[in-house]
Amino acid sequence: MAAGAGRLARGRAATPVRCRVVLVSVEGRRLGFEVSAHDGVEVIGEGTHERVIVDAGRFTARALAKRAAGGSGGG
Template structure:
């Protein structure tokens, strides 16, 4: 039996993932070429929290996509209101609250042992991987890559 398609997705789908914050997830480790980050506190970087939210959405959607489909992020509106040190566990919880064709809207929240550290919304779009890859190659060719 093949994987179900997007038509089986429904509002209310929820998924959670956990992450133990490691040094590689902290602000000073985001990008060594960005000197502004080097002397920042070693706490979970907002960029990493957003990436973790995306990962949680991807894993929650995986059972509902065909082998040819993936999802890509298209919009993020998420606060990051509390620091999380190395060693603490963060739980991201995502809930599908809107479906418009291939566009999906999630309510998202991240918590650590101290409470909510971030929340908001995240939009993703369902794509056909081969078409997306073809368009990407065409764009790269235009750039001379």
Template sequence: VTHDAPTPLGMTVWCETELVEVDGRRLVFDVAAYDAKGKIGGGRHERFIIQNEKFQAKANKKAEQ
């Protein structure tokens, strides 16, 4: 992630995201943030598709310890 420019207090900021790669359960996104004067930052974000039931079971087990 880069922080390329400051934004004045009160100025609107928005983000744009594009899914650029799918590799099995792995998803890669390019992200960019803008204000009224132009791009203020950006980067690449990686996520994985999970099995919710399996994830919840692990979380519940951890909570019980």
């Protein structure tokens, strides 16, 4: 997972903020997003975010096999 963000303006207390997230790329299991936040007056932050789709069954099987082999799973 990766994320990058920039703060463009200082938010005011108790001000509603609207966030927008747009899926901008799909490369295999990797998804790329553009994100922004707006306080009703101006854009107060924007950035990018990346996620990877994980096959839960495959992930669990590999983790259990690693544990059974005595792996610590710490990296």
